[in-house]
Amino acid sequence: MSIHDFIDSQVKSNDVVVFMKGTPQFPMCGFSGQVAHIMGLLGVDYKGINVLDSDEIRQGIKEYTNWPTIPQVFVKGEFVGGCDIVREMYQSGELQTLLEEQGVVVAGRATA
Numbered sequence: 001m002s003i004h005d006f007i008d009s010q011v012k013s014n015d016v017v018v019f020m021k022g023t024p025q026f027p028m029c030g031f032s033g034q035v036a037h038i039m040g041l042l043g044v045d046y047k048g049i050n051v052l053d054s055d056e057i058r059q060g061i062k063e064y065t066n067w068p069t070i071p072q073v074f075v076k077g078e079f080v081g082g083c084d085i086v087r088e089m090y091q092s093g094e095l096q097t098l099l100e101e102q103g104v105v106v107a108g109r110a111t112a
């Protein structure tokens, strides 16, 4: 399977996927850590893919989205953004709305 097809299958078979440095439990970079923190606050069950385990995925995800950095967040197969975008969407409530509209389980209504 090509890297493109691997990424494609991951983002299409999991409601929420975060390409990140480190794991949801142990992020290895503050940017990935911020996304993990927000997902934790919202109680989102997401799949973390650790790009530090694979240079092919680390480069492949940048080509897949045409977005130069990690983390990268996907909801229902659609690229949402990186750390800054996700943080701003969380703060405005847009992220919660998107997750609810997409039918992703959000535990409670955590506020900032």
Ligand SMILES: N[C@@H](CCC(=O)N[C@@H](CS)C(=O)NCC(=O)O)C(=O)O
Binding pocket: 021, 029, 031, 058, 068, 069, 070, 071, 081, 082, 083, 084, 085
């Ligand atoms: N402003 C970015 C911050 C993320 C960022 O700058 N990531 C860098 C450092 S972790 C990166 O992925 N660089 C390319 C690489 O490490 O492959 C965002 O909103 O996500």
Ligand code: FES
Binding pocket: 021, 028, 029, 030, 031
């Ligand atoms: S690993 Fe250095 S800023 Fe993310």
